Amino acid sequence: MYISNETIDRFIKEDVPYIDLTTLVLEIGGQKGKIQFFSRENAVLCGTEEVARIFNKLNINVTKSCASGSLIKKNEIFLEGEGSAESLHIAWKTCQNILDYSSGIATKTKNLVDKIAAINPNISVITTRKNIPGTKELAIKAVIAGGGFPHRLGLSETILIFKQHLNFLGGIDGLTEILNKVKSKTCEKKVIVEVEDLETAIDLSKKGVDGLQFDKIPFNTLKRNVDIIRDINPSIAILAAGGINENNIEDYAKTGIDAIVTTSVYYAKPIDVGCKIEPF
Known part of the structure; x- marks a missing residue:
């Protein structure tokens, strides 16, 4: 699936038009940290490739990533990255929204496909x-x-x-x-x-x-x-x-x-x- 760089930039810009004010006033932006995404339910995963591209835009190093279409279990960590606290917090909700929405569609689609296949x-x-x-x-x-x-x-x-x-x-x-x-x-x-x-x-x-x-x-x-x-x-x-x-x-x-x-x-x-x- 081809998704342009302009679209990836738009995803980021929608949530961070200028600065992350909270991270700025707390003066934690320069600290190093790690981010982990996991599912609270069994699901068909989707959107990790787009999240990895957002990580790359924000200088976050991807240390683990499962591919779209993967079957993931409850509480399974499927995506990790390392970077500055500022970058991690900028990526957080944008990436979570992509994963929530995309994986929901993928999971429901597989449910229908499985019902028919039987x-x-x-x-x-x-x-x-x-x-x-x-x-x-x-x-x-x-x-x-x-x-x-x-x-x-x-x-x-x-x-x-x-x-x-x-x-x-x-x-x-x-x-x-x-x-x-x-x-x-x-x-x-x-x-x-x-x-x-x-x-x-x-x-x-x-x-x-x-x-x-x-x-x-x-x-x-x-x-x-x-x-x-x-x-x-x-x-x-x-x-x-x-x-x-x-x-x-x-x-x-x-x-x-x-x-x-x-x-x-x-x-x-x-x-x-x-x-x-x-x-x-």
């Missing part, structure tokens, strides 16, 4: 682009660390046709008239259409779309829909989206779809990461 390991957990504004880079990295995959990284990447697009084409009939033209322009990409009813899905399956994304369909209805669509076009990709989370994902995994699209991981409970800073 039923059908060939189904993917993929995430929407409805991430919290300003968090996309960390969020996508965390999803991957947890074993998921981004559904769409942006509008430039994939062709996903919504009702909002169809309104300008005159509906499904308008789309089917130009479908071959659309596919010929982007022969290396799949054309996927979001659908909300079986009739539309059947029509599009017969007309040659590469994939269907069923939105907000109850899992018991979806299972019937998938069976019908597979009889028409066995090779078509079928995705399910809308309100899928850890409470119902196993039911959706039993429907015969290829992938589950979710936003829920972006709102995962942060992992409770602790920090110790001590002189040496």
Whole structure:
């Protein structure tokens, strides 16, 4: 995952626009110390590489670091560094926030992936682009660390046709008239259409779309829909989206779809990461 130096600098600058006033007035900034991060719960770790880069910016020497994607145990120390008390205190909360947030997403993603794998390991957990504004880079990295995959990284990447697009084409009939033209322009990409009813899905399956994304369909209805669509076009990709989370994902995994699209991981409970800073 590429995260620019400008982003790393912004993470630091948001918390320390000028000085660490507390460390300054206590006159402890020049003392040497060490910082340790640990988790108060079992988790999938994420964000340590970004924290190491923050350490480097602040002249903190990394003495221990576990990689993103590592499974960590409660109270396990997974990251350590040494430097001046001023630098350690500047790094503290910025780094803790990154680790809390990223590891929370990674842990929740792995939970979903594991639930699905127990039923059908060939189904993917993929995430929407409805991430919290300003968090996309960390969020996508965390999803991957947890074993998921981004559904769409942006509008430039994939062709996903919504009702909002169809309104300008005159509906499904308008789309089917130009479908071959659309596919010929982007022969290396799949054309996927979001659908909300079986009739539309059947029509599009017969007309040659590469994939269907069923939105907000109850899992018991979806299972019937998938069976019908597979009889028409066995090779078509079928995705399910809308309100899928850890409470119902196993039911959706039993429907015969290829992938589950979710936003829920972006709102995962942060992992409770602790920090110790001590002189040496």
